[in-house]
Amino acid sequence: MKPAISGLGAILLAALACNPTVGVAEAGQYVSKEEYDKLKQDFERMKVMMKLMEKRLLKQSAAPANTSSNSEEIAEIKEELQQVKQEAKQAKEKAKSVIPGFRKFLLTGYAFAGYSDSEQSNSSFNAGFFPIFLWRINDDIFFEAEAEFELEDGETNVALEFAQISYLLNDYVTLSAGKFMNPANYFIERLEPAWINKLPDQPLSIDGANRIQAKTQLGAQVRGAIPLDTVGLSSGRLGYAFFASNGSELKNDGSLNHKNFSDIDNNKLVGGRVGFVPWPGFEIGYGFEVGGVRDPLNNSLDITTHIADANYVRTSAVIGGRIDLRAQWAWRKIDRSHAAGLNFNNKVNGGYGQIAYRPSLLNLKWVKNLETVFRYERMNQPAGSRFYDENRYTAGLNYYFAPTTVFKFAYEFDDRKGVKDNDTLLFQVATGF
């Protein structure tokens, strides 16, 4: 800046030097009083001009410098702000991590309370509470357990629903051991919790008399998922689970005791399921179980079970909400026994089809929380056994107070072959937490 002003002064002096009047003075000649006064006026005028130009230059040179300075300051402030945010986030994470058990443990689960009024039994209230404990030991080891507290037959039934430890071998394979939900049955493994199941009770093939499969298995399993893009498809996955377990025990009416915790007949059960998910929301699967049981004559009888399932869930603006379709059928065969009371063709099959619709995309608060459900189910029992065929139609209406809290109302039309029908009215409120 200073050199610029000096340069300007030099130019002005040069200009003065070029002035004829000044030139006379520099030549050392005498000047008159008038000439002197004029020179003095010119000089004073030049000084004023220099001052004015100096101010202008200062102003011009100062303005860009300030803008640049402001930009730098803003950038610095932004950077500092970013650092503060980062530090705050780290502090928040650190605070969370020092809370005992916070990083690895989660208590979740569900509970229900209900009421049923059947034609063939007294009306009754009922309730259950199922806490689920989850521990993530590290990135590869995971433990999960569910306790069951349910009021049944005049007492509180306390049970260990499942408890298993899993090791994630890699992205595609997980090894688990313990007591686990039966992976061969889609409903049992994924839809059974009361806040997920869309009706107050479970299908006959799952929870009825002479039910086809055990809800849980005590043993070990290998499971995982293979993304189909690894084999060149654009999307989808193949899920699998295979297990070996203690299996079940044959009862004296031809049905199975699934609480075979000590494997009293020393026959293991092997089973599994493969589920094909071409895209999320649609899955078809096949499950199986093979093994053996011993009859009262100590003969080993083969047992074979097949299960097919299909599931489709979609939320679409075209239908104004969400549609949920489920279907599952299972077939079980146990070799004929010649023991007294068991000498019949021990084949049973059964399953259900269910459709539910919720207008979740409608802009009406009360309506979009409603859900209608219809389920058809059937059990074909072995001829000659004490069990009877059963045909059941259930219509239900649900209201969701929250995504995991639902009130259910249902009416079942239950036709039983050879015995009195057992229509039932059901209410239930269930919550997942």
Next chain:
Amino acid sequence: MTNQPRIFVLMATLLLAGGAAAQTDKSSHTQERNGAQLWSQNCGACHNLRSPAGYSDAQWDVAVQHMRLRANLTAKDTKAIVEFLKSAN
């Protein structure tokens, strides 16, 4: 075959038909799905969706690991879902 298995076959056929119809929605299958979509589609296949704000980051780590094992989710999808839930809570 009795009437009942036929009804099951009918239901299964309807499900397959529904699935085939859904397959025509190319945009939902071929486009790159982000964590939010994976969360909605995979978790919503069985149950209503919990709010992402319902759990902390650490709790989602545990909860989604549980669901990965139960529902046979792929490792890649699991990671994307967890990242979405952590960003949205």
